[in-house]
Amino acid sequence: MRKPVHSIEMQPRAVGVRCPKARASLEQAVMRAKAADMAGKDCVKVAVRVRPFNKRERDAGSRCVISMTSNTITIQDPRNGQNPRSFCFDYAYWSHSGFTRDRSGLYVAEEPGGRYADQGSVFQDLGEVILENALQGYNATLLAYGQTGSGKSYSMVGYGANKGLVPTLCDRLFQAIRTNEDSRQCQVFFSMLEIYNEQVADLLSRASRCPGGLRVREEQQRGFYVEGLRTVPCENASQVEQLMEQGTRTRTTAATHMNANSSRSHMLIIVQLKQIFCKESITKQSNIYLVDLAGSERQRASGSEADRLKEGTAINLSLTTLGHVISALADAAVGKKVVHIPYRDSVLTKLLQSALGGNSRTVMIATLSPADICYEESMSTLRYAERAKRIQNRPVVNESPTERLVKELKAENARLMQRLSRLGHEGRRAEDNTMELRRLLTHNELQIRAIQTLWEQHLQEALKDCELQYASITQERRMMQMYPYILNINEDAQLSGVVKHFIQDGDWDIGLADSLTRSISIKGLGIQEQHAVFSNVQRRVSLSPLAGSKVIVNGTIISQKTELQHLDRLILGSNSTYLFIGYPSERGGEDWSRYDYDYFQSELAAAEGIHIPSLCEEPAQGDSMASTGQTDPSLLAVFYDYIKLMPMVSEANQMSQELHKGVEFKLEIKNLALSDSKGHDLEKEIAVRVTSLENKQVWLWSKAKFVNRKFLMEELYQQHIADLKGEGAGGEPLPRDRDPFWDPLEPLLLGTAHLWLQSLAFRIALEEQLEVLGSEGTEEAILQAKLLPCTTNGLPLGEDDILIDPSELLRRRLDFQLVLDQCCGLRWVKQAKNRGVQIGFRMFDSAQPIYTPAVWHNVNPLLDQRVHFTSLYTSQTLLDHLQTSALVLELWGLQEGCRELLSSMEGVRMSPEGCFIIDHAETLETAKTVDSGSELSCSLSALQQDVQELRSSNAALRTENNTLREQLNTARNESGRGPSERRGSSLRPSCDAEFARALKVFYHSMTSVRGQLQRLRRHRPSEDSDMLSLRQFVDEQTGLLRDFSELLEQSVSSLKQDVAAIVRRKRERSGIWP
């Protein structure tokens, strides 16, 4: 049996430990705690749960990469079928398949005894453990860890009928309390808090949020605690549910006010259980921490390391520190020397100190998405869980010193009473003593009463509060059956449908203002004091935006009064999203849950012309998309990136406007095919274009950089709001280099052009007019480029050097020049004259890209660049590259004040003539064989032996050969057809030469055909053309088209004629035709 020890105190201390005896007993308790410390170690229990596919995953045709047998989880790398990884945990829950939804909406196993783990079975293992521990007087902690959307909140809190661990735990706790009523008196306190950006917010507080959040303090006995956190005494489970509802509502409104992302916040519920065993005169108390952690995906920098500004100071400090603490503890558990456990580095780890390596029984539930696209995240969750399960805690039963004090005060009172009665017998002499004793007695009694009444008093207050809450909930339910209303929709499903605003008869102003009589007050980015007006006339509801405010209905911006229909989607301001619910008579039995956050954003994107089909416009080569009806998962990922970033961009724009930053953000879909040397990769990527409104400077941010910056912007914005309210520290304006809206100017990749290298494999010169395409398909410029095969000293090759068979190049030297003559029609410079450009490219395996010198202020600048490349010993790899790939020419935009791109010579090889050497790896290979003399000499003698043997067999073969030749000659003379055969073989080269010439002619004519095609492509009507000029355009177009087809016909038919002539001649000469 473990001995009871000191506790972490729960109540505001009504009585100090002034009584010397109480202090002594406390010290004893601490001693006992230390003794127990040496005893029972207890490892963190870890459970893993995998959820069903969500809509996105189903749309993407995801495969499930997780499998489970008993407590072993196996995860399969979708790109590598060979390499499954298995992990073993205390519990493994299969909630992915084999379930059905019953009438009450409960997810249950399809068949009795099926493998599906429902909420009940998860509770049976994990919840019961926690409950049992708490009832025994241990501290207990339950942590949910996993990426956003993996099911943490589903497991912890639950959705609808599928109640999670917390409500069920509370329900069962009160049941247990009632069962044990005879043996103990119990007190339950409930608190709920959120940690966002290292700030603690009390989710149950009735007061407004204090700037900077609540303080986390440390006391020796109590450890870390949140100062001033509201702890609500509770008597039953429905009271707890109400408090949770209240907490979620606070969380939701705070998230919209501060446009904070709930997936970055940690939600903590603290249930404090105090059990007073009257007969034994002991009190056990335990703290139950129930933690829904922030999404684990933020833990990695997700590419933002490229950003100049470090990630938001505290965006994931708590989660990162939790990781560090867990790692350190896991190392310590396997006997590694660990000097320091960084509990103090973050708010979360301070509060969870006892849960991790301390006085608590701890359970972690790690939640996983089943989908292949989440493989990396799931793998990282499993590794994390694997580490967590090694952590050893030292839980002890807690006994409250406060109760001991009551006991001791009572004992002391009894003694005082005895002394008093004795004094009474001793007469007046003792009067003074009596007075003193009575004073002590009263003092002690007051203290006892204070301890005992505190609970009663608080409970009464809390119950009153609860009744009020209950009344307002009942009122809300009634209103829902009477009036239409708008329902909040949040990115986090857990926070959706929490806030309702009713639209009763008449006109209702909606906006920031809350002082108006007929108003609905909402807060959020881009919401005006008076934003719009709802009017409900004769059971018809319409919405009219007020001047300057943004209102979107079903994806479209409205500027006039618009009548609303049941289930219309509203976006007010930057991103306050609501679903309109009509009068009860209009509500069918439809499923509202399909109108989730994704639905709103997809609808908005569709209105901008971005939807999945539009992203698939250029089907991939050999793509089976249409046939399978399945969207390419990578395109789907791009689409979801787009709709995820869209509201964030809108919010960033609003913040920029309010903070007078003068920059505008715009989403772009970059087509990565443009920088692929094979040109057929369909990958796309989201980027954010940042433009300064004043001087048109432009930056292009990656998604990761934007997400990081957005967080920093939010921080800045919150500061600004606090300053406006006079709550902030004021302080200096942010220096420019720490401003998330600012960046130094960098050269910008405007677009790329592909110069195909195939002609080099035949040593044919190529002259091209290349279209430089921007990532969104815009024509950025026309680039005149040449590829000229040449001699080692740069003289052009003649037509006779053309090769029929490229393999003739193998292991021979190849020299060629890339000439960039001119860039025409630069869109970048047309937009602002004070700009410049450079062209960058990297030939085959060059160590560094080469950049042309910068040319400024010119729409059609001459480049006049000639670069000589040489391959000294052409390899098969280079030959393949020439035949299948293009040189990607990048057009870089320069802006005034930005650095120019410089070609670096690091690792670049030059030939003695000053040419850039390519195909270097192969040259090295050959050099190596020549160089490694020592190895060669070793095998030299062996080779010489071989050579000797070969020589003798050669001599034998030669003799045999001569005999055979003689026999053959005799046979030829007999048949009489020998001479023509000989002639045929001697004619061969001249036929090849003719063929080469024909090809050359064809090739040249094809170049003009291509030029004509490019002219056709560029020929577009001007944007403001009228009917007349359109007609003229069509005529011109027809002319161009006719020329084009004539040219093409001519080229093809002359090739046909030439080839036919060659074939005919060849046959004539070979004597097939007489």
Ligand SMILES: Nc1ncnc2c1ncn2[C@@H]1O[C@H](COP(=O)(O)OP(=O)(O)O)[C@@H](O)[C@H]1O
């Ligand atoms: N075990 C499960 N069974 C059914 N649906 C689930 C399960 N786990 C999660 N979900 C659903 O997945 C979505 C995201 O889950 P949620 O718990 O909110 O994720 P998290 O809190 O990890 O971000 C919710 O719509 C939820 O209903």
Ligand SMILES: [Mg+2]
């Ligand atoms: Mg959640």
